[in-house]
Amino acid sequence: MVPNIRDIVGYVETNDWAFTQGHRLCPGCNAPMVANWATLAAKSLGYEPVVGAATGCLEVSSTIYPFTSWNVPYIHNAFENVAATISGAEAAYRSLLNRKKIDNDKIKFIAFAGDGGTYDIGLQALSGAIERGHDFVYILYDNEGYMNTGNQRSGSTPPGADSTTEPVGKALSGKLQLKKSIVDIIAGHEGVYAATAVTSEPWDFMRKMQAALEFEGPAFISILAPCVRFWRIPDDSGPEVTKLAVETKYWPLWEYNMGVYKVTKKPKTFKPVKEYITKLGRYNKLMKRPDANEILEEMQNYVDAKWDRLLALEEISKDKPIRRKI
């Protein structure tokens, strides 16, 4: 079984979306695509999604009482605890199934969170939930900053990006540190499925979504999903920009399954990372600084090294899972 394009078209045509219209995310925001693709993939595979969300843009814009954009069961609890909330719901599901209080075996739990709720404040709860082996799919829509509260830096913000808590100024070139490598952190839990995705490759995302849903245990997908407002890019350019992110090694597409690494897209030639960076308005201030080239060079070296490392990991882990059980 694969996510069936005809089914998906059917849901769209009959307006049977899990995440439906009426949300108030900005025009051009990439977060709703992620919500739609993930839930439609689950539905087209015959599952019944139950959704959790962390506080953030997606959550505040989709459930403004008394309205809701969610056509499936949905829970928001707080900012840092979507993984813990979903682990409780999943434990309840197991218990009620076991006690024969319900008999629906089609439910799949999907948690959505931004980078703030994942890399930073929510990391502990996520790590705990993965270590305990709950059966859920966690989807990080990574827009590289805290957007809901107004473009603050997060553990995902790349160096040189302009944010309101580390603005590019006369003395400082914005954020100084590189991003945290979140998918490696998740992969470090070992008994997990983890993957990267981008909004320019919906089918790659759907395929990974399927792998995540079918994985018996915790699964995690980090999808680069631009915030058009604070990346300062045109409303219709999100996927165009993420395509460049893949073509410049900025955002390699790969997956991890119980110890085995696999690169899922290997462009034959790569563009310089500068091409990606200079597309984003949030680097305009950086580009005017004298140290712009230094930072770009640092970035280029970093993405090259990461790519080589990824290929090496793929090579040495081929057919060699480090775990058979969660």
Place this chain on the structure above:
Amino acid sequence: MPVKLTVTGAAAVAHAMRQINPDVVAAYPITPQTPVVEYYASFVSDGIVDTVMVPVESEHSAMSAVVGSAAAGARTMTATAANGLALMTEIVYIAASYRLPIIMPIVNRALSGPINIHCDHSDAMLVRDSGWIQLFTENHQEAYDFTIIATKLAEKENVLLPAMVNLDGFITSHGVESFEMLDDEVVKEFVGTWNPKYSLLDTKNPVTFGPLDLFDYYFEHHRQQEEAMNHAYKELPKVFEEFAKISGRKYDFLDLYKTDDADYIMVVMNSTASTAKYVVDQLREEGKKVGLVKPQVFTPFPKKEFQQVLNGRKGVVVLDRAMSFGKEAPLYSLIKSSLYEVASKPSLGSYIYGLGGRDTTPEMIREAFEDAIKGNLITDEQRYLGLRE
């Protein structure tokens, strides 16, 4: 047939939980709550109950997980103390606002800092405005009984509020004492099965839990939480009545000890009430007309009951095991404000005692009573029992 068990208070609470056999328990250890969860985990491990345990990585996640579980329609419990409760606090408020009938024993312990593992009530007072029902228990029997009572009350359709059952850290939780345990079947029947109206697992009728609730509805929802508390207040006597039928033990908002003709009354919660009853007996032998009031329900606060019992007395001393820096102590301030409306106001005294597990002796209790008897109470003065000045 009920049996007598001689065990720790933690074991007594764990037995109540075992008999209720909730669908899910998620918890994180903290002294002195740990044995409650350890006992329960061994019931699970031995197959005595089929609860799904979630051994979370923190109390914040414990409360988050029980919110997820209860929203999914499962009967759900956790337990904590002190800093654990403080870490949970953000979600403690959220649990109440989602109207989830979660049950949580709190093994009362002093809140850091500095760090201290012994009993006081600063943890319970931290969350007194969170929208949870708060019950307080003197001993093993009450800790056991109130865990069962709380479950029945919280799940009433017109209540649907989470409930905390407070028991004193070490004194009750670790002290060994006899209590009467009801039959498993009797408890099972008393609490019945939990069939929530809304559940996350009802995919046919999807609901959204925890939406963004702005200025146009948040206020109304808080008003509804208050209404639920009013219902809890009205339901409590009924649940106490039903519980009396299965146990022979009749509880009330206030436990009154020798108050009928008392001129001087002490108010104190939890285990210290036992010491105070002993002192009341001594003073009675000396011909002093003293009595004791032990609130068993703190939230919803039994204001009318306090007014009835305290109106017209000569002196009332209120003992608080928590401070409210820069303000009057929590129990004292509530009792004082309750008495604003009574016809004949007693003179009042506020006493702080037992912080961080400081031993509270009969002599200290006597000291507070004697202040009242001597007419030496100053409404505005906060006094301390057993403090080295």
